[in-house]
Amino acid sequence: MGVKKQGPFDESQAQPCVIYARYSSHAQRDASIEQQVADCEEYAQRNGLRVVKIYADRHLTGKNDKRPQFQQMLKDAAHGHWSYVLCWKLDRFARNRYDSATYKYRLKKHGIRVIYAKESIPDGPEGILLESVLEGSAEYYSANLSQNIKRGMRYNALACKVNNGSMPFGYCKGPDGRFAIYEPEAEVVREIFRKVSKGTPFVDIANSLNGRGIHTKRGGLWGKNSFHAILHNEAYIGVYHYSDVRVEGGMPAIIDKALFLEVEQRLKTKKNPQGRHRENGDYMLTGKLFCGLCGSPMIGVAGTSRSGELYFYYSCNKRRVERACKKRHVRRDWIERLVVQAALDHILQPEVIQWVADSVMAYQERAGNSSVLAGLRDDLSENQKATENVMKAIEAGIITVTTKGRLMELEAEASRIRDAICLEEASLTHIERDFIVYWMEQFRGGNVESAEFRRKVIDSFVNAVYLWDDHIRIAFNYSGKGSAVDMDIIMETEAESFAGPGCSCNAPGTPPKHTNPNSEMGSDLCVFSSSDRH
Template identity: 40%
Template sequence: MNRAVIYARFSSHSQTEQSIEGQLRECYEYAKRQNIMIVGEYVDRALTGTTDKRPNFLKMIEDSKKKTFDFVLVYQLDRFARNRYDSANYKAKLKKNGVRVLSAKENITNDASGILIEGVLESMAEYYSAELSQKVKRGIRESLTKGYFIGGYGLFGYDVVDKRWVVNSFEADVVRDVFNHYKNGEKLNDIINRLNRDGIKTKAGSAFNMNSVARMIRNEKYIGLVRSNGNVYTNVVPAIVDERLFRECNEMMDEHKHKQRECKAEKPYILSGKLFCGYCGSMMTAEAGTSKTGKVHHYYKCFNRKKNPSACGKKNYKQKDLEDLVFDTTVDYILKPKVIDQIAHIVVERFNAEITKPANLSNLENELKAKEKAINGLLSAMEQGVVTKTTKDRMLALEAQKEELESKIALEKSRQTEPLSYETVRAFLNYFARKKYESDEAKNEFFNSFINRVILYDDKVLIFYNTDPNSPTTISTDENAEIIEYFSQTNAKENSLEPSGFKRVSLGGEKGIRTLAPVS
C-alpha cells in the first residue's frame, strides 16, 4: 500500500482553525478512496503559502529524505504553495526523494496533460494570492494613513494602546541610553552586558544579544519613520531618538561592519531536469568556470561527457544564451490565441473528466428519491380520501427526513470539486501570458507549465511541449537563432532527432511558428 503524509495550513486572513480540520477530513477521505495509508500530518497554522517560513512544511521536505512516505497529500495545490517558483523548487526536492504531491480536491493525472493542468491551477492560485495581496496592501495603507498599529511584533520602547503606538517611558529612556552610549564609543558587547546585568529584557522577554541591539540601532521607527510598500509614514510611531543621533550611530555601525549582509542567491539553471544531450541521451547539467580575468561563466554540459570526456562529443552551451533562446521561442508559441484556446480546452476537458461523484453523495441522492417517492405515494392516497392520523404522522416524518437529506446533500456538494469552465481557464491563461517575464523565477514558472523537455544538439534544439502530442518545434542554434525547420514525428525519427534511450512522451509545437517554409 502506498504511504502518504498530509500537509495542511491556514493563513490568518479570514480563515480559522476549522480550516485545518476541514482540510484534514477531506484528505483522509481521499486517501481512503485511493487506498493510501496516511502515516503522518504536518500542519502550519496562521501562515501563508507565499512565504518559506513554514516550519512544519520545511520539516516535511527534510523528512522526505528518509523515504518513509511516497506522497504528500494536500487539500488543494494552493495549500502547498501559491508561488510557482517555490512550488517547482520544493516539488523537485520531493521528486528527488521519490515523493509526489497529490491534491484531494483537484483531479490531476501523472502525465503531460497532468503537468499542464497542474501548472494552470497553480497559476490560478498565484493570481488569487496576488489579488489578495493587493487588497491587504490597500488595507495596510489605509490603516497607516490613519496612524494605526497594523500588527506584528512589539517594539522595545513602545506599547500598543487602542491600535496606536504609545511611548513606554521607561523603555524609551533605555533606548536613548543605548544610542548615547554607542555614540560615545562604548562597544556593543559592553552595552549588551550592562542591559542584561540590570535585568532589562527585550519585548519578547528574553536577554539582549548582538542582533537585538544592532536591530535597535538600525530601526527607523525610533525616529518616527515607518516604511511600507514604497511609502514613508511619519504619523504612526512617535519619535523617541533624535534624528541626528540616529544617523551618526548608523554611520558608526557601517564603519564597524555591523551592517546586516544581504545574501545573494545563486543564479538558478532553469532548464535543469528538462535538458538532454541529443547525441548520447544523458542529462545536461550545470557547469561553471572562471576565466583568466576572474569572470565566472555558466554553462550546460553533457553529464556523460563530464564523467568521461571521450564518451560524448557534445559541446558545452552558454546558460544564458540557451535559456533566452528556448524562452523566446516558447513565449512566441504560447502567446498565440489559437494555442491559448487549445490549452484551455485540454485543461477543462481533462480536469472535468476526472471529477467523480462521491459514493456518499450518490447514496444520499438515492435515499432522497426514495423519500420523495414515498411522499408522492402518500399524497396520492390522501387525494383519494385515505387520511388517517397515521398517514399525517408518516407524512410529517417523511417531510422532516427529506429536509434533513437535502441539507446533507447541499453540504456534500459544497465539498465537491467544482468543474472548471473554459472561460475561466482562458482568462487566467491570458492574464499570465501578459505578465512580464524578466526574472529567472518568472521564466521558470513558464517553463514548468509548458515545456516537457528540451533536446540539445550542436546545431539545433528540439523543444517538446505539453500541449501537443504530435511533434516538436526545432530551432537552429546559429548566430541568428532562427527557427529554420519544422519536423513531424516521422521526420524527427528519420533524421535521428530523438536518439534511442529517450522515453517517448507528449510533444508540442504549432505548424507555422516562425518557419521558413510551410509544412504539408
C-alpha cells in the same frame, strides 16, 4: 490532480506522503480538521499512498505563511523522507492562489508534489502553465480587494498602528495596537548593525547567531541572505511605513540614524555584500535541463578563458562527478536563448492560446465554489437567526443582563464573519477570458535579450529540456499534439566554447529569431531544424 492509482493496496510498496490540514474560521470546529484528515487518509488508501505524518494548523489563515505546522512541513521536506503533500482541497494549502505557486515550487525542489483529496486540478504541465497565467494577472486585479478592509488598514496606518503583514525582527504589538520594542530581539538587531558597520562578513554574523541558538523571526536559521531586509528597513530608525503612508517617528527606534546611514553606505560601496553570488550567475534552466546521453541534470558552473574572462555554462552532473558521461559543456546564454525562442515559436499558436484560455476559465469555475466561503455564509445565516431570536425575547419583555450580553456577542460575531467573507471574496479574483488571451499574446513582443523576459518565458512555458550534442528536445507545459519539439543543432566545440577573445573562433552569440522552423539560423555555430523524433 492525483497520483496513479494502484492495484490491491500493499503498504510495503506504498509511496510515503504527509497530510496537511488547516482551518481558520472561528466558527469551525475540530471536526473540520478531523474530517479533512479522514478524507485524505481514504484518498491515500485508495491511491496506494502511506501516510507518515500529519501537520495541522488550527485557527490560522492560509492567506500567508505564518503557520507553524506549515513551516515545519516545509522544513521537514528538505530531508526527502516523503514524496507527496496531501491536502483536503486547494484552499487548505494556500487560499492565495499566487502564493500557492511559490510554496509548490519550494517543495518541488525536494522532489515533492502537492495533491488534493477532494479536488481535481492539474499538477502536470497544464497546472504549471495555469499557475503562470494566474500569477501574471495579479498586478491587474489588485484593485478588487475589499474597500472596507483597505479603508480600515489605512486608518490604522495613519494612526501608526500595526497592520497585517510580517512583524519586523525586534518588534512586537503593544497593548495600544502600535509597534513596541521586543528587547531580546532588539539587542540582536543592534549587534547586526554594529558588526556590519565594522565590516564583519554576513556568514560570520549568521554563524555567531546560530551558534548561540538565536533564530530568525520565523524560527529558522540565519544565513548570509538573512540580513538584507533588516539592514535596509527604516523602521529601525523609527520610520513607520505602510503602503503610501510614511511617518517619521511613528514607531520606536532601535538604532540611531547615524549608524543606519553608515551601514547603508558600506553596503553601497561593498562589491559583493551578500556573499559569493556573482553578477550574471543565475541559471534559468536549473532543474529543467537534462543530459540527453545519460539523463542526469545539467547544472550551472562558471569557467575562465585563457584571457581571464569569466564564462557561464551548463555541464552534465554525471560527467563532473563521476567522469562517466561524454556530454559536452554548453554555453549558458546560448542554450537559454535557443530554448526561449523555440518556446515562443511553438507555444504562441492560436490553438494553444485558446486551450489555455479554456483551461483557466474551467479552473476558475471550480475555484469559485469555495467551501470556506460557503461555510462562512452559513455561519452568518445562523448568526442572524440567533440574533432574531434574542430580539424577539427582548420585544417580549425579557430584558436581562444575559440577553443583553448575548446580543452584543452575536453582533461582534457577525462583524467578524462579514470581515472573513470580505477577505475570502477578495481572494477569489476572477480573470476575464480576454485578459488570458492578452497575457499570452504579450509574449510576442518581448525582448529575448532581456534576462527578465527570458526567465518569464522559461518559468511559464518550459517543462523540461533534453540536450544531446547534435539535437535537443523541449517539452512544454501543455499536453496534446505539439507539446514537445525536437530540433537538430550543431554546437561549437568545447575548445571554442572556452577559448574566449583573442582566439581564432568567435564566442557564440544569440541564435537569431526564426519564423520557419525548418530554416537555418544563419550562424556559423549553430544550425537547427524541426525533425520528427517521436
